[in-house]
Amino acid sequence: MPVDLRGRSVLTLDELTAEEIHYLLRLVADLKKKKRTGTELKQLSTKNIALLCERDSIHARAAFEVAAHDQGANVTLIGPSTGHTRYRDSVKDTARFLGRLYDAIGYIGHSQSAVEEVARWARVPVYNGMTDESHPTQTLADLVTMQQSSEKPLDDMIVAFLGDGRSNVARSLAVASSKLGIDLRIISPPSFWPEAPFVERVTSVARDSGGQITVLEHVGTGILGADFICTAPWFTEGDVRWAERVRQLAPFAIRENAMEATDNPHTKLMHSLPAWHWREDEAGARIAKRFGVECMEVCxxxxxxxxxxxxxxxxxxxxxxxxxxVATLVS
Known part of the structure; x- marks a missing residue:
């Protein structure tokens, strides 16, 4: 059966089947090739897209804006810098208003329940550009990157995620891996493991797809044979108790010895950015002095x-x- 995503919102990868994810990955590769060769067609020239930003993210915002402009769509940035604030309008009212004017809404914020409420009331496709719980667009990009960097099919890959196993990146990668047959190891301190019901759910899905989701604490066991070692920022806006987070996560920073310990000469590093990797800049030097670590996340x-x-x-x-x-807006 042909894949048809027209009119659909994408708030998490839970909502997509394995076939739909593979379809999107093929479309990503096709659109990337057409832009590189100058053969891309503007298929969204009559569309208006609202980008509702309730948190700062240069990566998400830039990616949304360039993607829309490449396809000929108009983009309106809406957020604190443009005068929009939750204190003046409820999520429900904002969604109902924007849905009357725009053909789609991209959401970049903290609350998963907020993006779900936007989708409930907007009555146009809504895309989760990032919340604290889920990061579907990042994971689609990660999967395409893996395909482009390895001769192996996705269902033959070993991926190790080091760091905060509860992060939006780790959780979304687990959902996708469970559907696509990937061997994913989430390697974290136990206090940073995803909650048990989530692990049980993705593990069950992985059994059906031929994949494997493992959550463990031992770095050496987890990274052995890994084709990719992934990590993500240790901190987000509003995080507290930095010293305790650094203390627990420091052994899970990606250093040269971790890359060597995979026993795979082709292991690649992936990081969703922004990355704390250089202690010589002002912020890095401050963190190194305060917490006594030579690197965070990745050296x-x-x-x-x-x-x-x-x-x-x-x-x-x-x-x-x-x-x-393109998949959701082109008729």
Missing amino acids: DGVFESKSSIVFDQAENRMPAIKALL
Whole structure:
């Protein structure tokens, strides 16, 4: 049966089947190739898209804006910098108003319940550009990057995620991996493991797809054979108790010895950005002095190495979002 995503919102990857995810990945690759060769058609020239930003993210915002403009759509940024604030309008009222004017809404914020409420009341496609719970556009970009960086099919890949296993990146990667047959290892301190019901759910889905989702604490066991080692920011806006988070997560920073310990000479580094990797800048020096660590998340030597595909990954956020726009808005 042909895949048809027209008129659909994408708030998490839970809402998509494996076939729909594979369809989007093929569309991402196709749109990326057409832009590179100058053969891309503007299929959204009559569309208006609202980008509702309730948090700062240069990566999400830039990717949405370029994706829409490439396809000929008009984009309106709406957020605190443009005078929009939750204190003046409820989510429900904002969604009902924007849905009358715009053909689609991109949401970048903290609350998963907020983006779900936008989708409930807007009556136009809504895309989750990022919430604290889910990051579907990042994961689509990650999957495309893996495909472009390995000769293996996705269902033959071993992916290790180090760091905060409860993060939006880790959770979305687990959902996608469970559907696509990927062997994913989430390697975190136990206090940063995803909640048990979530792990049980993705593990059950993985059994049906031939994949495997493992949550563990031992880095050496988790990274052995990994084709990709992934991580994500340790901190988001509003996080507290930094010292305790650094203390627990420090052993899970990606250093040169971790890349070597995979016993796979082709292991690649992935990071969803922004990354704390350079202690010589002002913020890095302050953190190194305060917490006594030489690196957080990933060391500069690994981040800048030939094994790093971080910026290929970051670039792919744009065609990933473009694929969602085209798949859901083109008649």
